[in-house]
Amino acid sequence: MAHNSAVTERLTQQHGETLEQALAAIRKRDYWSAYPESPSPRVYGEHAAADGEAAFRQRLGEPWGGQTPGAAGVVATERSPYGLELGVRYPRVASDGLDELLEAARRGMGDWRAAGPQARAAVCQEVLARLHARVFELAHAVQHTSGQAFVMAFQAGGTHALDRALEALVYGFDQQTLHPATALWEKPGRGEPVRMDKTFTPVPRGVGLVVGCNTFPTWNSWPGLFASLVCGNAVVVKPHPRAVLPLAMTVEACREVLTEAGFDADLVTLAAEAEGDGLAAELAVRPEVRLVDFTGSNAFGSWLEEHATQATVFTEKAGVNTVIIDSTADFSAMCDNLAFSLALYTGQMCTAPQNLLVPADGFDTDDGHKSYDEVAAGIGAALDRLLGDNKSAVELLGAVVSDAVLARLDAAADGGTGRVLVESRAIEHPAWPQATVRTPLLLGLSVADVQTYG
């Protein structure tokens, strides 16, 4: 197998204009997207939605089509927060398979490095094009692993994630091509100048490990994956056990295009595990692994930073987002806006507001003075307005991603952690009767309760 430059040249041609536009966009930093965010049939065609759903359903209960070197046996770890049993079986990677996996991952790196940034960018762009062609199927996979509502899964898990992947890819491409690949260096001297023909080769770091999360399996994994790949690294993708399918589809697309272009498919591999296997911790400290892109808990993120010292480690850990509420020109609109931000995906996004700081004595608004409790009541009323109709509420709330989140919600509802200001309600999903859907709960805490809000 060797780099088929006829293929990469065709792909370079095909995606050249998009690459140029993406380069211009990162230079100007204005709005630009290559992937329409509306799942409308006017944009994607009449059959796209149905075809995508059918393709998704065809995967259920079946083995994933790809291979992983070093894997032994299979795992099926995904159950939709909407109640659907996915039952997709993936090759299981365990400790004793890591030598084989990482040897395979590195095997193709020589060719991949030698192909240069332009060919690598073209391959990565083609992968994105194929993922885009399957964006409805992907949206279902994201919905039924993360619990996001369908439109959100289509956008945040599909088109917007593609935007971020392309952005990461083009930043990597840009850095590799900022400086010339060759230069004639002539230092004047007595008589003849000292002449050197210089060649510069962007050198990859090694194997990149991408550790996916449950809530945003694509959005949070693709930038690291495609940045590593376009820079010549191999990538091992270790998905969250409850959100494998979106990344399995990604790895599938990568391997497909790599193979077609004559590269080693094992440059991108899927390392699935059973819940509790702790595979990421083992992989992250392997000497072959030189890059780690992680999204997840503070505890494991900090562990990685401390222990994976052989690698460059990027971690996106939990966010604690605070809103200071001490004045407003429109109390009702403010409450509506906060209610929307709290309700969207049941506050499970890392950008969701968590801590709303309100003066103990309240504050004056266009609607008169509002006490602390009245502010809470205002937000509660706004949540009721927003989520009064089950059918539209579920499209905003999505489903609760995991039992752990549900347990935290239940503990708060019991009043043990603070005074419940706005209660959480269970909502019946019109289409998915077994879905776990809840409205946000507002808890009254004081500064001392840092264990709960910190």
Added chain:
Amino acid sequence: MAHNSAVTERLTQQHGETLEQALAAIRKRDYWSAYPESPSPRVYGEHAAADGEAAFRQRLGEPWGGQTPGAAGVVATERSPYGLELGVRYPRVASDGLDELLEAARRGMGDWRAAGPQARAAVCQEVLARLHARVFELAHAVQHTSGQAFVMAFQAGGTHALDRALEALVYGFDQQTLHPATALWEKPGRGEPVRMDKTFTPVPRGVGLVVGCNTFPTWNSWPGLFASLVCGNAVVVKPHPRAVLPLAMTVEACREVLTEAGFDADLVTLAAEAEGDGLAAELAVRPEVRLVDFTGSNAFGSWLEEHATQATVFTEKAGVNTVIIDSTADFSAMCDNLAFSLALYTGQMCTAPQNLLVPADGFDTDDGHKSYDEVAAGIGAALDRLLGDNKSAVELLGAVVSDAVLARLDAAADGGTGRVLVESRAIEHPAWPQATVRTPLLLGLSVADVQTYG
């Protein structure tokens, strides 16, 4: 104290053309230098050499003029490999002063960050201009700490080091200005577009720690120092105890220009220590330190990589350079060339060849078949030709930098580590009778002697 923008604007004007040329040079990667490398009076003026030497001599036996927050007492740790006692006294930093030192280092970072890349580049360029104005003085300081011969100290420790500093600075500037500082982001939607006025601020990492080495105190420290500084970080410079003066002069120039431009002088500080204090290890793991630039031993470099996990660590460790000698079209010229590379600064450069691999049976040359021993004899004869005259030999060899290097040479000369193929000779320095000057020794080793050559 506040950023005096009249000063930085003037400096920006003054150094603008050089910055443009440097930007063009990193884009083209051809030869370009802002600092003439010839110490000739035709270039630097008739009095530059004498003035520089006088300025250097004036420093001897005196306290360094700068201050270091948190320091207590003084150290005087430098003795020239040429036999000159420097006796310059520096503020000594020890464990109990680190809180104060690092608090002071961080104090000015807010203003420094707010000033932006252009003002920071102008300040850094002005520092380089002042160091260039003192390049003869600096060359003496480098000569009498590293043991480099004067012309080498002038070039590698002066003008070429300035080239590297400017290069690092302009790469940092380029990365900070590749993307716009502000952008209007407009996402089309139904009705009015979503509009965001975006501002992007390059954010420094924190305090940079530069750990200098004995042999190339400026060349190996300046790139890290000026890269950190231009990107908005503060820098603590921890020089090698036997090569403080060149970096003390650097810190002096930095503090001078920072003060004139209204910034906090403690953005750049000198952390001198007594030999064996182990200050670098303490500083490197402090939470305030977020960048480490180190040149030195493999052992400490690896220690830093493993332990300074809170920082981004750059290490330049020892090089083992190998020459495979298995054919030549000109045996005599090859021997001359190798002899030069071995003799230059007594092989103490990290780029000096160390391991010459010769086939056990020798090989054919333009001068007939040469056995293993004949190759060694050829190089020995070339060394004799090159270093036969003491006066010119010392200008090539420089002096042996430390007792440790001398001890290794003596151990090899005793024959305990291998068969001596070419003996080392002591050479009397015509100007510095106490200088430790030696010619290179060639040791015959086999593959098994990895402890010696590895």
